[in-house]
């Protein structure tokens with residue numbers, strides 16, 4: 001009994017036998033002990049719980065999303081560097097084939113689900129309520145729940161590599177390989193359950209922000225007076241609401257296959273492996289727009305602000321996003337043109353994919369025209385936005401090449417494809433996220449990120465990005481396929497691969513400079529005392545930095561687009577100080593339920609991964625109990641008194 | 657835009673939500689009924705499909721009327737756009753999936 005238990009621990013539960021894994025075990029243990037010791041030493045547990053872990057404030061939730069996403073970016077980046085090290089030269093033995101498969105799987109899943117998504121949710125939490133003149137999101141409690149579901153989903157996925165083993169079927173997890181008969185063990189279960197838990201949180205966020213934007217805009221802000229970032233989030237929310245359910249169902253069906261012996265995606269008993277690919281990409285293609293449209297919004301804000309002009313072609317921008325969101329639901333098959341479809345099917349999806357490139361191109365021209373005759377200021381945020389345009393266009397053009405079904409038989413699953421989707425994913429979401437961080441950082445924390453270090457990081461990262469990915473287009477055309485763990489010498493691929501690896505480490509260096517910049521600026525950064533460091537155009541810049549708990553002491557009235565830019569030209573700010581008449585403000589109470597309920601989700605999820613139903617059941621009961629407790633909480637908000645508002649506003653220099 | 661729209665949506669603590677509780681129980685019942693039809697009965701494939709699709713439509717209607725305030729909206733435009741887009745996406749996923757998979761080799 002005891003013997004078999006120890007045998008289980010050493011051979012199935014803990015991943016053993018690899019020195020790198022032991023290193024990871026040790027660093028995880030040390031980091032956890034370090035955090036506990038530091039927080040205990042500083043006596044910060046209570047503060048952490050009351051101010052952050054139970055917070056329902058959209059600004060704090062946004063910051064927590066961004067911290068978590070930065071940590072996940074580090075993990076995903078280390079995975080990437082491990083792969084590039086293995087591929088630097090032919091016949092390397094740094095990673096085994098099995099380990100390589102696990103690394104690209106976790107890299108892809110983490111980068112999309114646990115990096116791009118939380119960064120987007122972070123930015124929208126921080127900026128949307130402030131841009132529309134609201135005091136919080138529509139459902140603050142649900143917002144906290146979304147965050148904690150994402151967080152515990154990410155944790156569940158991440159522990160797989162030390163406990164039980166990582167999934168290895170790729171981020172797209174195609175059946176039948178991902179099914180039980182070919183992929184026994186718990187790795188794939190971690191993927192299914194971890195991503196499912198995070199996905200529920202994402203769906204809830206989509207609903208939350210749709211309602212927030214439709215219902216909570218300041219008086220006078222009609223839909224066509226909203227800032228472009230808010231528009232992009234409105235449309236993204238709609239896409240989330242309609243795309244995620246398909247993924248939820250697909251993950252659930254595959255979980256039922258693996259855990260309860262069904263055959264939805266196996267040939268046995270009439271299942272269809274292709275149905276998995278179909279459902280996965282039905283979500284997967286809209287998903288790329290979910291991470292892309294928000295950064296289109298960020299770039300629109302940043303380019304207008306630093307060109308000191310209003311955005312060119314506002315209505316066209318909006319309608320092209322609407323068009324993208326509709327057509328984006330009928331292009332998904334371009335990810336599996338080569339799976340044996342008829343020519344008619346391929347032709348249909350080829351055309352729909354080519355069509356969706358048009359509204360995207362229209363937007364590119366709008367940004368260029370916004371800069372035309374503008375007074376361009378080359379801040380760090382603006383540099384990221386400027387670099388986005390040519391780099392993303394390369395990805396878009398190669399995307400149209402991939403969209404031509406007959407040609408895709410050549411490109412499919414080659415390094416050409418890998419280069420394509422990194423061109424769009426890095427020049428789009430990643431540049432956009434850095435752009436948004438530099439832009440909104442003062443609003444989040446009340447101090448600026450150092451511009452000189454920021455520009456250095458930008459140049460290092462952007463140049464390295466091109467060094468890393470440009471050769472991939474060539475080596476892909478030379479025949480190197482995706483997901484290869486090593487390659488023979490004498491194929492002509494070696495120099496390209498070596499250059500790519502240099503570029504990859506350059507990007508790592510760029511990331512470290514950004515991390516250094518954040519730490520340095522936290523200690524010595526310039527304070528933002530005005531609340532409007534960039535001469536901004538939208539409402540978030542009209543309030544102090546960082547924004548007070550209630551955001552707006554009085555809800556602004558909006559009469560035009562670029563509401564704050566207009567207000568600055570119209571009225572004397574001094575007069576405004578006199579006129580303010582405050583009223584007590586209702587704010588939602590903090591709650592421990594979101595984090596506790598998500599913890600139960602984690603427990604139930606861990607039980608499902610291992611098929612330990614003695615663990616699933618208490619977890620599930622915990623979830624239901626949390627819901628019941630929440631349903632009977634009547635006293636869920638508090639009131640901020642006029643005196644307290646006056647005190648806060650005076651401290652921020654807004655009241656004489 | 658009315659003033660009060662700028663408040664976080666307040667929960668109403670009025671009467672006991674009988675409608676929602678009833679809707680929840682009904683949804684659970686329909687779900688388990690569908691499961692039983694598939695696992696417990698050995699009907700022909702056609703009969704099984706017909707029954708569970710019927711149950712699914714019933715379930716969707718329950719969701720719309722008992723939880724989603726289908727009849728009480730104040731902004732019909734949002735409702736109509738939402739429903740129309742929902743129908744569009746559903747039609748696309750069903751029709752195109754059948755088209756793709758039916759002919760696939």
Ligand code: HEM
Pocket residue numbers: 172288289291292334335336353354356357360395396399400402403404408411412413417421424425428429
């Ligand atoms: C943010 C923007 C985008 C992202 C994140 C993205 C992401 C991806 C990813 C991850 C794949 C790999 C599929 C696999 O696992 O095999 C892919 C393939 C593909 N992408 Fe994109 N993409 C984006 C934009 C575009 C655009 C603008 C187009 C065309 C107009 C496009 C067309 C394609 C096509 C046709 C494929 C299939 C290639 C093949 O499988 O051979 N993508 N994309």
Ligand SMILES: [Cu+2]
Pocket residue numbers: 284285288331332334335
């Ligand atoms: Cu796609």
